[in-house]
Amino acid sequence: xxxxxxxxxxxxxxxxxxxxxxxxxxxxxxxxxxxxxxxxxxxxxxxxxxxxxxxxxxxxxxxxxxxxxxxxxxxxxxxxxxx
Numbered sequence: 791x792x793x794x795x796x797x798x799x800x801x802x803x804x805x806x807x808x809x810x811x812x813x814x815x816x817x818x819x820x821x822x823x824x825x826x827x828x829x830x831x832x833x834x835x836x837x838x839x840x841x842x843x844x845x846x847x848x849x850x851x852x853x854x855x856x857x858x859x860x861x862x863x864x865x866x867x868x869x870x871x872x873x
Contacts, residue, residue, distance in 0.1 A: 793856050793864065794818015797832065800845030809840045809848045811868070819864075831869040 796813045799806035809832045811820075820826045832840050832848070836855040840848050855864045 793852060794820040794822075795826065795852075797845070797848055797852070800848055801842050802844050807842075809843065809845070820866075826866065826868065830871075833867040833869050834865075835867075836865050 794815045795811050795818065796815075797809055798812040799809045801807050811826055811828050811830050811832060814820045814826060814828055834840055835851050836858065838851045838855070840851065843851070858864075
């Protein structure tokens with residue numbers, strides 16, 4: 791994965807209808823930021839809502855944001871447990 795994360799879930803999943811960060815790969819942008827954690831729900835990427843989207847749509851949104859990051863940094867919004 792280009793951003794250094796893999797995701798799981800999506801609206802088609804009964805077990806996990808929300809999109810979550812499944813894994814953070816060492817050396818990737820997400821790992822280097824030190825902020826994101828596996829298991830966090832991804833709420834949006836660059837202002838694109840990830841609520842009620844399919845897994846493939848979430849992947850497409852993240853890929854598009856990554857392609858655009860040459861112009862500006864990616865903005866990922868996550869839901870933190872207990873918030």
